[in-house]
Every structure is written in structure tokens, then in C-alpha cells.
Amino acid sequence: MLLEEKEREIVYNAQKDPRSFTPLYDHYFPKVYNYIYRRVQNVQLTEDLVAETFYKALANINKFKWRGQGYSFAGWLFTIARNQVIDQFRKQEPQLLGESGWDLVAPETDNPEDRVLQAATREDLLKVIQTLTPNQQDALLLRFQEGLKIKEIAAVLDKNEGAIKALLFRGLKSLRKKLEGGDYDAAV
Amino acid sequence: MRQYDSERDEALDEALHDFCSSPQEARELKKIASMFSDLPRAQSSSSFQSKLRASLLEKAQSASNNIDxxxxxxxxxxxxxxxxxxxxxxxxxxxxxxxxxxxxxxxxYSYGLVKTGAGGCAPWSPFTAMIEKNEPEKRDAAEKEPSSAPGKTPAGQVLGKQEKTETEKSDPSAEPSVSNETEENAPPLEDFPPEELEPGEEEGAERPNLPEQDEQKIYPAGQQEEGDAPLRPAPVFATEKNMRSVKLAGKIKLSPAYYNMVATQAEAPVEKVNYAWKPRKIVASMMTGAPFGSSSWAQEILSNEGFSVREGDILVINLQETRKGNFAEVFYNSQKSGEAGPKLALHYEEGKGIIGYFYQEQGDIWQPGFYPLLSPSKAFARAREVEWYAPAARLDFSFQEVFLTYHDFIVVENARQKTQRLPAYCFLGRETFHNGGEFKLYLPAIP
Known part of the structure; x- marks a missing residue:
């Protein structure tokens, strides 16, 4: 059940008095941290970007407005977080994966479904996620890790809902292919 | 607050139904999605979470005061x-x-209509009221440490805990006598600053050209009385009265930096080193919360320069209202610099920003006085002269904090090398590419 009304009330209070921002911070900190860490894969950077995200959210909370479908506080906050990540990637060169020597080999089995699931451990999946395109990573993380709705993700990524569905589909398909033993070039 | 399970499945079904060519493919992708959802979540250290929470609360508090x-x-x-x-x-x-x-x-009354010692009412000074209203800890420090140096004009403060701020702010009875307290009970800051001393003048000597009472009226915290004394045409900073300069005879040669190795192991420098100076800046919209000249304001400008002001550090702020505008002189002594370490002084012009960097030399390496410094960002530009050695082929450093200290550098003069102690910025950073450890980079702070 979505307790949107409660969230609206907390956001409204925080807009009136910034000291009431803490419930939002307490609730969203683990989500924002997880999202940013999964994207940048570095604790120090994650801490910097998470701090920057919440500083900006607090500073601009009065500018946040509930505007129609898909525009939620979570969407707004993740938009800030995503912009931080994008800025970070603009500053640094692409990080190459595959240097650590990890390798995925598809096991010998006739059933393709089993083939994927037998091979893919959680660790493998975490590594393969890094090889997806940034938008695919964002869509999958926001959808399946942070639980945002399709329309909320559409607002964060500034795309329509159809495009987000396509991103999710292509992302999952790409994951399956890579877990089967495809290419592992980094796409960040 | 939010839960999406039912919506999640419906949306996924819809998306997969739209795009998958067969039910089997849809089933496979759903399993992958399910694995994705079950991935362990990255968790931060609780200390980071609570530190950030405290920092946000502090910002929220100052923003809230602004709204009030x-x-x-x-x-x-x-x-x-x-x-x-x-x-x-x-x-x-x-x-x-x-x-x-x-x-x-x-x-x-709540804005501090100040009673004079004679029992009459002095005109309200907006600067005094603003500063004292937002710096109860300064008052607190002044009350705890009666002055051992009467006549020292700057109101210094040892930064304390925030909790006291709340109670004192809400206590209007604490407001009226702040002006006298600031002057009479300023904490003993023997090191800061020798405003009263002319260059070359000995401490304790007579100072006929600087009538103490007049200085106090005009100076600290803009306590000039409207109508009584005309505004100065331009600011007169305490540091300028004892300003000195120095020129090195030789050229500074920066030592190589060794990361995760010792000098004897070093063979060839690292091929590719990226480093960035990224002080944790406070975004512009947050800065409106702190009144110009207040302790919070000074902490913000220092933070934007990379100086992390912590409990126990000493801040002294002198404000001046002149016909050219409002100016502040900020003296900062970080605990990290040590008691004998160099003290930083900044000149700030309202609306323009920092207009000068200086440090106070106690006589350890040169004659006592104030010497000009580079800004941390300008000093950091010299990092390109450093040769890096490490076991890795590539290094990425992110430097976010700085403090002023002394460091021994090699100075080359006529092909002869000698070691010279100089004021230096110590940049604290971390190796990011390999999620590595902390690193200290010392760079000369003098121009």
C-alpha cells in the first residue's frame, strides 16, 4: 500500500520548516545510498555524492512541487542523485571492468533458463550490471532495487513510460545474455 | 512510507508482455528481475549516516532561522x-x-536594544545584534573565560557544541547586554591578532597613535554608533598593520609522493595520475541562512575553501562597515594545525568574497607578522609538479579537505639544495580508483 498522503504531509512540513526534513532523510538515505553505490561502485565517492544529494535536496525543497503524474518526492530526490552521478562520470574517465580477472562461463545444459540461473550468482549479477548502459542501469536499479513506479522513473530519466519499459526489457535481456557468457565491455 | 510490490509485478508483466517474443523469454526475464530485486543492498557506515544527518540538521536549523x-x-x-x-x-x-x-x-527588545553602562539606551547596532543572536556559543565562551587581555578588540570564540544554541536563542533575556559582554569578556586569545601593535612594536609598549577606546567603538562587530562616527572610506584590517613579505632566494622543489610504498622501492613514476581538489562546498542557496559576519557564515566560507571547521577550532571575526561596503577579517586556528602551527587570516568583502589570504607567523621561521598566502585552490595547482610513485599503474585521488601547517621543503639555490621550513597546505584526500586509503599532500602555501 502506498502511503503517499503521509509522504505529502512530511514534505509539506519540511517545506515549512527545514528541520522537519529528517524523516525524509531517514527514509530515503538507504535508498539513495544504495542507488549511488551501485552506480559508482566506490564508497568514498558514494559518500560524497549522497551528501551532496541531500544538501541540494534540503536547500531546494521549497522548489519541489507535486506536479501531476509520476512526479513524486522520491522521483525528485533520485533525479538529484542521478544528476550527481552523471556529473561524476563526466569528470572521470570510464572505469574498465574485466581487469580483476572475473569470468563467467556458461555451464553445459540444454535448458537456457537453467543455464542462466545456474551460472549467475549475485556477485556475477552485480558485476554484469556495471556493463549495461547508464540509462539501463538507472531504470533497473530504480525499478527493482528502489521500487519506483514506471512513471516515476520516466520523470527521473525524462523519458516517457514506453521508453522506460523498453529500457527495462532491454536491460534484463542484456543481463541474461551477458550472464550466459556474452561480452563484458563496460558501458559507464 | 512507500511499498510497491503489487504495482511492481503488474508493471513488469505489462512491460514484458509488450516486448517479449515468447512466454518462455518473459519467464526468464522475470527471474532475472527477481534476482535483481533480491540483490543485497549497499549499506553505509552508521557513522557516515549520523554525521550527515547532524550536518543536515545544522543546515536546516540555520535555514529555519532565516525563515523565521x-x-x-x-x-x-x-x-x-x-x-x-x-x-x-x-x-x-x-x-x-x-x-x-x-x-x-x-x-x-528581542532585537537587542542595548542598555549602556550608564543605564541609558544606546542605539541598536544591527551587526552586533545579528552576530550575537546567532552566536550564543561565542557569548558562552566569553562568559566561561574572562578576558586576560582587556583591550583586545576581536571577539574570538572556541567553537563548541550546537545544543546550547537552541536554548539560548529562545531566551530573549540573554540578548540585551551582549555588547558589553563582547567587549569586556572576550576570550583570551593571546595569539590573535596583534591588531594593536604597529610593525616592529613590542608588546606592552605604549601605543599613542591608536587610542584603544576609539578602536573598540569603531571596530569589533561593527559597533560604531550611527551619527556619532562617520564611516571609514575603506577598510583597515588588523593584519595590514603588521604585514610582511618574504621572497625565497631559491626555487622550491617538491618531493615525490609515495603511495602505498616507500621511497627505496620506487622505480618509475606512475604512468597516469588523476587528482582533483573538490572541497565540500556549501551550495549558494544554503548560505543565505547565516548572517554576514556570524560564526556560521565564517564556517561556511571556510568550508567552501576546504577548511573543515570543527569543535575546538578557534574563529575570530572582525567586521567593518565602510563607505566601500562591509568587510570582515576572519582569523582561524584549526586544531589540526596545532597550537604552534600557523594561523590563517582571511579578508572578505560582502558580495565579492574572499579578497586576501594571510597567515600569522609567530617568529618560528621568519619575523613575526602577517604574510600573504595563496588560496588552497591556487596552491593545489602545484600538485602537477609532484612525481607519484605507487605499486599501481594508475592512480586517482580526490582531495577534499585542507589545513594550514608547516612543512619542510627542498629549496634549490644555485644548484645547491637546502631544507627550508615553510607554511604549507596539507591536502587530505583518498585514492578513489581502487577504493584506497587516505593520503596527505603537502604543497607550499606561499606565493
């Missing part, structure tokens, strides 16, 4: 509107007059 001030102004406007609307009605007129009188009295 705006609301007070809005309240006055509302009263004026009310009066205009109901002025023809005598009952309302009388009521409104009473309300206005009460509010006016309350506002006067």
Missing part, C-alpha cells in the same frame, strides 16, 4: 495592511494601535 526572520518582516507588513483597511473604525484603530505598540516593544 522573513516571517517576522511579513508580520509587520500584515499589520500595516490591517491598519489601512480598518483605520476608519475607531475600535479597530485603537486595537491595532495597541497591537502595534506591543509588537514594536517586543521586537525592540
Amino acid at each position: 526572520r522573513k516571517e517576522k518582516t511579513g508580520f509587520f507588513a500584515a499589520i500595516c495592511k490591517f491598519q489601512k483597511k480598518y483605520i476608519p473604525r475607531p475600535l479597530f484603530t485603537v486595537s491595532a494601535a495597541v497591537v502595534v505598540a506591543v509588537v514594536a516593544l517586543t521586537m525592540f
Whole structure:
């Protein structure tokens, strides 16, 4: 059940008095941290970007407005977080994966479904996620890790809902292919 | 607060139904999605979470104070509107007059109508009121440490905990006598700053050209009385009275930096090193919360330069209102620099930003006085002269904090090398590419 009304009330209070921002911070900190860490894969950077995200959210909370479908506080906050990540990637060169020597080999089995699931451990999946395109990573993380709705993700990524569905589909398909033993070039 | 399970499955079904060519493919992708959802979540250290929470609360507090001030102004406007609307009605007129009188009295007292020692009322100084209202900890420090050096004009403070701020801010009875307390009970900061001393003058000697009382009236925290003393045409900073300069005879040669290895192991420098100076800046919209010249304001400008002001550090702020504008002179002594370490001094012009960097030399390496410094960002530019050695082929450093200290550098003069102790910025950073450890980079702070 979505307790949107409660969230609206907390956001409204925080807009009136910034000291009431803490419930939002307490609730969203683990989500924002997880999202940013999964994207940048570095604790120090994650801490910097998470701090920057919440500083900006607090500073601009009065500018946040509930505007129609898909525009939620979570969407707004993740938009800030995503912009931080994008800025970070603009500053640094692409990080190459595959240097650590990890390798995925598809096991010998006739059933393709089993083939994927037998091979893919959680660790493998975490590594393969890094090889997806940034938008695919964002869509999958926001959808399946942070639980945002399709329309909320559409607002964060500034795309329509159809495009987000396509991103999710292509992302999952790409994951399956890579877990089967495809290419592992980094796409960040 | 939010839960999406039912919606999640429906949306996924819909997306997969739209795009998958067969039910089997949809089933496979759903399993992958399910694995994705079950991935362990990255968790931060609880210390980071609580530190950030505390920092946000502090920002929220200052932002909240700002809103309160705006609301007070809005309240006055509302009263004026009310009066205009109901002025023809005598009952309302009388009521409104009473309300206005009460509010006016309350506002006067809450903004610090200062009683003089003679029992009369001195005109309210906006600077004094603003600073003292937002710096109860300064008052606290002054009360705890009676002055051992009467006549020291700057109001210094050892930064304390935030908790006291709340109670003291809400206590209007603490407001009226702040002006006298600031002057009489300033904490003993023997090191800061030798404003009263002319260059070359000995401490304790007579100073006929600087009448102490006049200085106190004009200076700290803009305590000049309107109408009594004309505004100065331009600022006169305490550091300028004892300013010195030095020119090195040789050229500084920066030592190589060794990361995760010792000098004897080093063979060839690292091929690719990226480093960035990224002080944790406070975004512009957050800075409106701290009044110009307040302790919070000084912490913000220092933070934007990379100096992390912590509990126990010493801040001294001198404000000057001149015909050219408002100026501040900020003295900062970080605990990291050590008691014998160099003290930083900044000149700040309201609306323009920092206009000068200096440090106070106690006589350890050169003659006592104030010497100009580079800004941390300009000093960091010299990092490109450093040769890096590490076991890795590539290094990425992110430097976010700095403090002023002394460091021994090699100075080359006529092909001869000698070690020279100089004021230096110590940049604290971390190796990011390999999620590595902390690293300290010392760079000369003098121009």
C-alpha cells in the first residue's frame, strides 16, 4: 500500500520548516545510498555524492512541487542523485571492468533458463550490471532495487513510460545474455 | 512510507508482455528481475549516516532561522495592511494601535536594544545584534573565560557544541547586554591578532597613535554608533598593520609522493595520475541562512575553501562597515594545525568574497607578522609538479579537505639544495580508483 498522503504531509512540513526534513532523510538515505553505490561502485565517492544529494535536496525543497503524474518526492530526490552521478562520470574517465580477472562461463545444459540461473550468482549479477548502459542501469536499479513506479522513473530519466519499459526489457535481456557468457565491455 | 510490490509485478508483466517474443523469454526475464530485486543492498557506515544527518540538521536549523526572520518582516507588513483597511473604525484603530505598540516593544527588545553602562539606551547596532543572536556559543565562551587581555578588540570564540544554541536563542533575556559582554569578556586569545601593535612594536609598549577606546567603538562587530562616527572610506584590517613579505632566494622543489610504498622501492613514476581538489562546498542557496559576519557564515566560507571547521577550532571575526561596503577579517586556528602551527587570516568583502589570504607567523621561521598566502585552490595547482610513485599503474585521488601547517621543503639555490621550513597546505584526500586509503599532500602555501 502506498502511503503517499503521509509522504505529502512530511514534505509539506519540511517545506515549512527545514528541520522537519529528517524523516525524509531517514527514509530515503538507504535508498539513495544504495542507488549511488551501485552506480559508482566506490564508497568514498558514494559518500560524497549522497551528501551532496541531500544538501541540494534540503536547500531546494521549497522548489519541489507535486506536479501531476509520476512526479513524486522520491522521483525528485533520485533525479538529484542521478544528476550527481552523471556529473561524476563526466569528470572521470570510464572505469574498465574485466581487469580483476572475473569470468563467467556458461555451464553445459540444454535448458537456457537453467543455464542462466545456474551460472549467475549475485556477485556475477552485480558485476554484469556495471556493463549495461547508464540509462539501463538507472531504470533497473530504480525499478527493482528502489521500487519506483514506471512513471516515476520516466520523470527521473525524462523519458516517457514506453521508453522506460523498453529500457527495462532491454536491460534484463542484456543481463541474461551477458550472464550466459556474452561480452563484458563496460558501458559507464 | 512507500511499498510497491503489487504495482511492481503488474508493471513488469505489462512491460514484458509488450516486448517479449515468447512466454518462455518473459519467464526468464522475470527471474532475472527477481534476482535483481533480491540483490543485497549497499549499506553505509552508521557513522557516515549520523554525521550527515547532524550536518543536515545544522543546515536546516540555520535555514529555519532565516525563515523565521522573513516571517517576522511579513508580520509587520500584515499589520500595516490591517491598519489601512480598518483605520476608519475607531475600535479597530485603537486595537491595532495597541497591537502595534506591543509588537514594536517586543521586537525592540528581542532585537537587542542595548542598555549602556550608564543605564541609558544606546542605539541598536544591527551587526552586533545579528552576530550575537546567532552566536550564543561565542557569548558562552566569553562568559566561561574572562578576558586576560582587556583591550583586545576581536571577539574570538572556541567553537563548541550546537545544543546550547537552541536554548539560548529562545531566551530573549540573554540578548540585551551582549555588547558589553563582547567587549569586556572576550576570550583570551593571546595569539590573535596583534591588531594593536604597529610593525616592529613590542608588546606592552605604549601605543599613542591608536587610542584603544576609539578602536573598540569603531571596530569589533561593527559597533560604531550611527551619527556619532562617520564611516571609514575603506577598510583597515588588523593584519595590514603588521604585514610582511618574504621572497625565497631559491626555487622550491617538491618531493615525490609515495603511495602505498616507500621511497627505496620506487622505480618509475606512475604512468597516469588523476587528482582533483573538490572541497565540500556549501551550495549558494544554503548560505543565505547565516548572517554576514556570524560564526556560521565564517564556517561556511571556510568550508567552501576546504577548511573543515570543527569543535575546538578557534574563529575570530572582525567586521567593518565602510563607505566601500562591509568587510570582515576572519582569523582561524584549526586544531589540526596545532597550537604552534600557523594561523590563517582571511579578508572578505560582502558580495565579492574572499579578497586576501594571510597567515600569522609567530617568529618560528621568519619575523613575526602577517604574510600573504595563496588560496588552497591556487596552491593545489602545484600538485602537477609532484612525481607519484605507487605499486599501481594508475592512480586517482580526490582531495577534499585542507589545513594550514608547516612543512619542510627542498629549496634549490644555485644548484645547491637546502631544507627550508615553510607554511604549507596539507591536502587530505583518498585514492578513489581502487577504493584506497587516505593520503596527505603537502604543497607550499606561499606565493
